[in-house]
Amino acid sequence: MSDRTPVQNAELALLLEVTGTPKPGNVDRERDFADLRFEHFMAGAVGARPGLGLAADGEPVGRAFEHAVAGMADQSAGNTQFGALLLLAPLVAAAGEGDLTPAGVDRVVRGTTVADAAAFYRAFEHVDVAVDDPPEGMEPLDVRHGSDAIPELEAQGLTLFDVMAESADVDGIAAEWAGGFARVFEAAEALLADDGPVPDRASRVFLKLLAEDVDTFVVTRNSPDAAAEVQRRAQAVLDGEEDATELAEELVARDINPGTTADLVAGALFVALERGLVV
Amino acid sequence: MSDRTPVQNAELALLLEVTGTPKPGNVDRERDFADLRFEHFMAGAVGARPGLGLAADGEPVGRAFEHAVAGMADQSAGNTQFGALLLLAPLVAAAGEGDLTPAGVDRVVRGTTVADAAAFYRAFEHVDVAVDDPPEGMEPLDVRHGSDAIPELEAQGLTLFDVMAESADVDGIAAEWAGGFARVFEAAEALLADDGPVPDRASRVFLKLLAEDVDTFVVTRNSPDAAAEVQRRAQAVLDGEEDATELAEELVARDINPGTTADLVAGALFVALERGLVV
Numbered sequence: 001m002s003d004r005t006p007v008q009n010a011e012l013a014l015l016l017e018v019t020g021t022p023k024p025g026n027v028d029r030e031r032d033f034a035d036l037r038f039e040h041f042m043a044g045a046v047g048a049r050p051g052l053g054l055a056a057d058g059e060p061v062g063r064a065f066e067h068a069v070a071g072m073a074d075q076s077a078g079n080t081q082f083g084a085l086l087l088l089a090p091l092v093a094a095a096g097e098g099d100l101t102p103a104g105v106d107r108v109v110r111g112t113t114v115a116d117a118a119a120f121y122r123a124f125e126h127v128d129v130a131v132d133d134p135p136e137g138m139e140p141l142d143v144r145h146g147s148d149a150i151p152e153l154e155a156q157g158l159t160l161f162d163v164m165a166e167s168a169d170v171d172g173i174a175a176e177w178a179g180g181f182a183r184v185f186e187a188a189e190a191l192l193a194d195d196g197p198v199p200d201r202a203s204r205v206f207l208k209l210l211a212e213d214v215d216t217f218v219v220t221r222n223s224p225d226a227a228a229e230v231q232r233r234a235q236a237v238l239d240g241e242e243d244a245t246e247l248a249e250e251l252v253a254r255d256i257n258p259g260t261t262a263d264l265v266a267g268a269l270f271v272a273l274e275r276g277l278v279v
Numbered sequence: 280m281s282d283r284t285p286v287q288n289a290e291l292a293l294l295l296e297v298t299g300t301p302k303p304g305n306v307d308r309e310r311d312f313a314d315l316r317f318e319h320f321m322a323g324a325v326g327a328r329p330g331l332g333l334a335a336d337g338e339p340v341g342r343a344f345e346h347a348v349a350g351m352a353d354q355s356a357g358n359t360q361f362g363a364l365l366l367l368a369p370l371v372a373a374a375g376e377g378d379l380t381p382a383g384v385d386r387v388v389r390g391t392t393v394a395d396a397a398a399f400y401r402a403f404e405h406v407d408v409a410v411d412d413p414p415e416g417m418e419p420l421d422v423r424h425g426s427d428a429i430p431e432l433e434a435q436g437l438t439l440f441d442v443m444a445e446s447a448d449v450d451g452i453a454a455e456w457a458g459g460f461a462r463v464f465e466a467a468e469a470l471l472a473d474d475g476p477v478p479d480r481a482s483r484v485f486l487k488l489l490a491e492d493v494d495t496f497v498v499t500r501n502s503p504d505a506a507a508e509v510q511r512r513a514q515a516v517l518d519g520e521e522d523a524t525e526l527a528e529e530l531v532a533r534d535i536n537p538g539t540t541a542d543l544v545a546g547a548l549f550v551a552l553e554r555g556l557v558v
Contacts, residue, residue: 002353008325015321029308029317038308039478042294043558046287074281075558199318279322279354
């Protein structure tokens with residue numbers, strides 16, 4: 001078993017995630033987007049580490065997340081791992097409490113406060129994140145307002161868990177928060193049960209997750225049709241009807257980036273490393 | 280200017296070094312050896328960080344180095360960045376003292392003690408490092424003895440600087456210690472003066488360093504003839520007579536690994552990041 005701390009494993013999970021290849025539509029060891037390149041993810045991981053350290057030390061999850069995002073954004077490409085950090089902050093907190101289980105992380109996220117929600121909104125001021133318009137009636141809580149939305153959060157007494165639960169049906173990260181991180185833990189077990197180099201396992205579990213459900217980041221940035229197509233074609237790769245590398249090239253060329261699924265893989269790699277995955 | 284600390288920049292330097300491609304003969308973003316792969320360098324960088332933190336905090340360089348090596352070795356491939364850490368430990372210490380200059384790092388290495396030398400010898404017990412037989416009369420100080428050599432170090436009153444100075448003519452890392460880290464600082468300026476993505480700059484400065492002098496790791500692991508050939512062919516790449524990627528493929532296939540030159544690039548990336556190189 002490695003001597004790495006939870007924070008070291010979280011940082012390594014971010015690095016291994018971007019290394020796995022092919023991960024159709026994502027920056028990986030073999031593919032860049034024009035202004036979002038491999039090295040930006042490395043600097044993002046290194047920069048995020050102090051914030052993740054706060055989570056491991058029992059600091060409030062919202063504050064830890066905001067700090068991690070600010071550090072992540074200390075490179076020239078902007079948003080690299082916002083969603084991954086939103087998963088990792090509570091997962092690292094649960095590991096810091098010695099209970100990295102669905103029940104343990106569920107307790108962490110249900111224990112968040114209005115102050116955590118405020119920190120989450122402030123995090124959007126550090127970096128541009130692609131988001132959809134809020135649902136009818138939620139306009140005052142549009143995350144794009146950043147800290148201007150905090151009075152409304154406070155007026156309604158919304159915790160970070162409440163905010164996430166509100167978006168669980170349209171956002172894959174929020175769905176994990178609301179649902180005991182079920183897909184993350186399941187993917188972690190798939191990584192552990194697999195064989196071979198870790199980046200190859202990350203690539204395989206990415207395809208499995210991609211085929212299993214629509215990527216909500218593609219829904220938001222591209223369209224529901226594009227997301228449905230990506231899901232269908234990921235299944236075709238699993239069925240041996242399409243080539244993963246060709247699909248990867250095509251999605252990058254079409255600027256279709258299933259980033260939420262990559263975030264889930266980062267979370268799963270963290271859990272698997274904590275459970276003994278050997279690099 | 281980035282808010283990264285010296286330790287964060289040192290870790291990022293290790294990550295950017297292995298990302299640069301092509302770096303003929305080395306693991307890089309596009310090439311692995313069979314049992315020494317890209318992900319091992321990532322885990323090595325993450326694991327080395329606490330030891331580098333000791334150097335930044337003013338702890339003795341030898342102890343910081345030994346700790347960094349032990350953390351680096353916490354992955355399944357063994358030695359990934361031993362030489363790079365031997366450069367980074369004093370460079371990070373100099374940065375921690377606010378004087379990351381040839382004079383500053385020279386003061387750090389000349390300030391090392393017998394205890395630092397003992398820690399350096401202990402570091403060889405954490406990992407297998409390819410080394411040559413010691414010169415005539417130096418057999419009791421063969422680094423492969425590990426801590427068994429410590430009584431002899433103490434009897435002779437040898438500091439870590441003394442040990443390095445003794446090997447400066449046969450080891451490229453030791454030569455930096457003995458010579459004010461001249462090649463590291465020169466390569467850092469080349470990185471800063473260059474244009475384009477940082478990994479591309481790392482690749483170019485690697486070729487420049489490789490053409491400039493023989494790689495002592497190739498001398499040790501392969502032969503002086505192989506090292507001379509690598510130097511000559513790196514120059515041919517710079518002259519446009521050979522293709523860098525083809526040379527990279529060939530050297531990996533022949534198991535010729537100019538690791539000392541890669542270590543110099545890691546040191547240079549650290550200095551360049553500290554001086555404002557933007558990722």
